[in-house]
Amino acid sequence: MRSFVRGRSSPPLSAMGVVLALGSLSWAGFSLAGATTAGAQSGGGSFSAQVQLGEQAYTTNCAACHGPDLAGGQFATTLKGPTFLAKWGEAPAGDLFRYLRTSMPPGNAGTLPDETYAALTALILNRNGGTASAALAHVPEQLAGFTLPAKPEEGARVSELGIGGISTRYPMPAGPTPPDRFANYQPVTQAMLSDPAPENWMSWRRGHNGQGYSPLAQIDTGNVGQLRLAWAQALPMGETTNEPLVRDGVLYVFGYGDQVFAFDAASGTMLWNYKRAVPEGTSLTSKKTLALYGDKIFAATSDLHLIALDARTGRQVWDVPITDKTGFRNPGGPLAADGVIMQGLTTQQPGGGLIAGFDAETGRHLWTFDTVAKAGTPGGDTWNGLPDNERRGGSVWTSGTYDAESGLALWGVAQTYDTGPLRDREPGENNDGLYTNSTLAFEPRSGRLAWHYQHMKNDQYDLDWVFDRVIGTINVGGQDHRAVITGGKEGLFDALDVATGRYLTTVDMGLQDFIIAIDPVTGDKTVDPKLVPGRDKGPVFVCPHAGGGRNWSSTSFNPQSRALFVNARDVCMEMVPAETGFLTSGVNVLYSPPADGDGNYGVLQNLDVGSGKITWEVRRRAPYDMGILSTAGGLLFTGGMDRQFIAYDQADGRELWRTGVAGIPNGSPITFSVDGRQYVAMVTGAGNPLAFGLPAAFTPEIPLPPVNGSALYVFALPEKN
Incomplete structure (x- = not known):
């Protein structure tokens, strides 16, 4: 449809x-x-x-x-x-x-x-x-097959009533000829996605390595103050969390209501628009990502399908269901690699989440991986003796990344929502709960799990590790390692060997207070037993809050400086016993400022993952709620709940430029170049959990706007005369 x-x-x-x-x-x-x-x-x-x-x-x-x-x-x-x-x-x-x-x-x-x-x-x-x-x-x-009466015969008289027609008395003056952005279209290859041309933003976080970094440097620390709005487009009103893609002067973006748009990336002229007709009653959600491969652009839909559109026309090429099971949601987006389109789903239903792979050319289903391990399969004995139909969690709402060198697709998996049955280990059982809070490394074509690493076992705090996986080189102990870096809501970031999953190191943002030790060899994390919550205990105070800490906002990694840029919210939680609670261990979760809080809830940091050091930190009143872009021009872009889009100096965190936008920033900003001119783009439209802010008591001066305005903003330096 x-x-x-x-x-x-x-x-x-x-x-x-x-x-x-x-x-x-x-x-x-x-x-x-x-x-x-x-x-x-x-x-x-x-x-x-x-x-x-x-x-x-x-x-x-x-x-x-x-x-x-x-x-x-x-x-x-x-x-x-x-x-x-x-x-x-x-x-x-x-x-x-x-x-x-x-x-x-x-x-x-x-x-x-x-x-x-x-x-x-x-x-x-x-x-x-x-x-x-x-x-x-x-x-x-x-x-199909329906037609209207034929055209009138050649030379037949035709006329128009009203004043809306066009007279032929005088010739129409020639107008400007718009560029044909698809004239020399070449299929998107694996090499293009792994090493994009500098002017393009080819996949989520720009390239397969997920770094969110661009080598463009026309806009830099010296001229960013001159940045101006180049063009803007309204998008369908509703939640909009998408990170646009740009390929050879064409910008693609996913809009609310399951619409995909293609715009001329230099002018904002719409080139085509696809609108999906979803079944009545479908709950519409935004999608964080799109994917390009071959001559197609791929999108996940709210009715749990995966679709392939012709990237030049928007015509649908194929349409397949991701699963025949019910009770799933689809807020993430696809990853394209090795001729395979992979997609994860989220659910709170028994059985847990999944990741599935489909052939990019035909849509043929290749494999499905259950992210909650079942009895008799690897990891199936880690659920404290629970039967398969009572195991929950393992949702996937963030796209993966791909390492071309090892040929592995790297995906993150969330926690279990059902903490009660796992909290206390039964005699003779294992209660780690695989594959929750894990990184999974797949061979895209076969779906074979090459390795996995569980970052936080038996999560009793809803502080999951489902977010972006960044591939980059870091120095640990004087030796360079190709690593996959990812963090949980705790504000801890683990680095693993990208080919084997071997643990390398952890860096702590300094927001959490319940993990008291990390094994230097395995990375296993020890939780303070006094801070394990439950209905059989009194209130437990823990930092950060289950809503983050670090949350949906994507990080950015500069491969030249090897700096990882991260934003987070410095907010804690009181976990209060309840007979029927938010978590099934019997607790409700209340927001709280930190004990020594200064009223600045937004935190932006420059992390050296290899050394474990925080290079600099910026704190602000308004929480951040969008991902981060870093560039070779020494800039870092992000935005916050106060509807400010801001540029910082990567070297020291100094604010260099800001502008207000009408809606709540979402997704992650991107940068690209068309005809030699660099642009920076971002979308608005409250939708991710951070975009709804903190309770009003925290920042009463920063209310949500009365209308959830969704739009695409594109900025550039003034054109030279």
């Missing part, structure tokens, strides 16, 4: 920007047999009754522009007769339905029910001499 709108190559809108641009697609003869089939598939019903519904919808939504009888009006052309058919002759009915749904009403497209768009399609069909034996379907694919 799909729809698409081309931008530059699609029907042009009128100068007023509100006309239904039906004039550049074409139609052909109408098939009665097809109508009977579609009517049956739509659930039956009378075609004439559907036309009447279309008349009502037209009067409400369309007549002001197109006239009361479809013959043209003040702002739009006719929708019937020879003039209309001269331009719409011989195109499938599904295209009309798609166009209506993705373009109308102007400025608020897609807001009418699909049944209404089907009724409008039936009305236009009827007014052009078509009929059907049953109501038309409101699924584009089920309209």
Whole structure:
């Protein structure tokens, strides 16, 4: 189920920007047999009754522009007769339905029910001499074969009523020719994703190594103060946590309501738009990531499908379900590597989360890995004797990274939501709870688990380790190591050998107080037994809060300086006993400032992972709520709950530039270059947990905006004259 709108190559809108641009697609003869089939598939019903519904919808939504009888009006052309058919002759009915749904009403497209768009399609069909034996379907694919009457004969007189038409008395002056961003499109290769061209942002965190670092340096510490808004685009209103991708002057972004947009990355002109029709009742969620591979762009959908779109047109190539199980959500996004598209899912249902792999070319399902180990499988004996149908957790809501040298895809897994059955180890049992709070290393094509490492066993605090995995070189004990670096909400960051999973070192942000020892060889973490919560204890005070500490915000690693940039919230929790609590060990979680808090809850740090040292720290009142971008220009970009987008100096954390935006920043900022000009982009639209801020008592002066404004902002230096 799909729809698409081309931008530059699609029907042009009128100068007023509100006309239904039906004039550049074409139609052909109408098939009665097809109508009977579609009517049956739509659930039956009378075609004439559907036309009447279309008349009502037209009067409400369309007549002001197109006239009361479809013959043209003040702002739009006719929708019937020879003039209309001269331009719409011989195109499938599904295209009309798609166009209506993705373009109308102007400025608020897609807001009418699909049944209404089907009724409008039936009305236009009827007014052009078509009929059907049953109501038309409101699924584009089920309209295949439908056509309208043919174009008028060559030389036939066509005319338009109203004042919305275009006179041919004088020639139209030539306008500027926009660049064809797809003219020399080359398929995206594994090498491009592992080592992107400097001007591109090819995958989540720019490249397969997940570093969130760009080698671009046109914008630097000396000129960043001149940064200005280059262009902006409103996105569908709703949560928007996506990190855009840029490839050769085209910017791709996932919008609320399961829409994918392609924009000219230099001008903001929309090139195409895909809008998915999800089943009624589907809970819509944003997606953190998209993926490029070959000639396709891949997206996860709210109805738990994985789709492949032609990266040049937005046309759907394939569509497959990720799982046939229920009770899952899909807030993460895909990873493309070795010709495989991998996707993780999150759930609180028994059985736990999963990661699945699909062939990039065909969508064929290759493998599924259960992130909660089952009895009789490796790790299956770590659940304190629980039967398989009572094991929960292991959600995956962050995309993985890929190490081309070892050929391994690296994924993070969250905690168990069901802490009670694991808290106290039963005699003769193991209660680690694999694969919760682990890094998993897969061979993409086979799905074979090459190695795993559990960062925090038997997590009783909801302080999971599901976030970004960064691949980089660090120096530990005087020796360089290729490492995968990742951190949990505790504000601890572990480094592992990327090829084997061997533990290397840990760096502590200094936010946590319940882990009292870390084994220097294994990395095993010892929890203070006095701070293990439960309904059989009194209140327990622990830092940080279950909401982080470090949370959804992605880090950034500069491979030149080997600095890891991290932001977090300095907030603690009181874990209060309860008969039925937030955690099944019997506790509710209350927010609390630290005992020695200074009222500055936002923390930004420069970490030297190899030495375990904090190079510098910035503290601010407003919490940070978006990921981090670092560049070769010595800059670090991030933003906070106060709707400020900020640039810092990587060397010392000095603030160099800031600007306010209308909505709450989300996702992670990116940078790219088009035609030699560098840009910095970011999205707004409260959606990730950090974007909802702290309780009002903490920062009453920073309320959420009354409207969840979703938008894409793109900044650049002023152009030279």
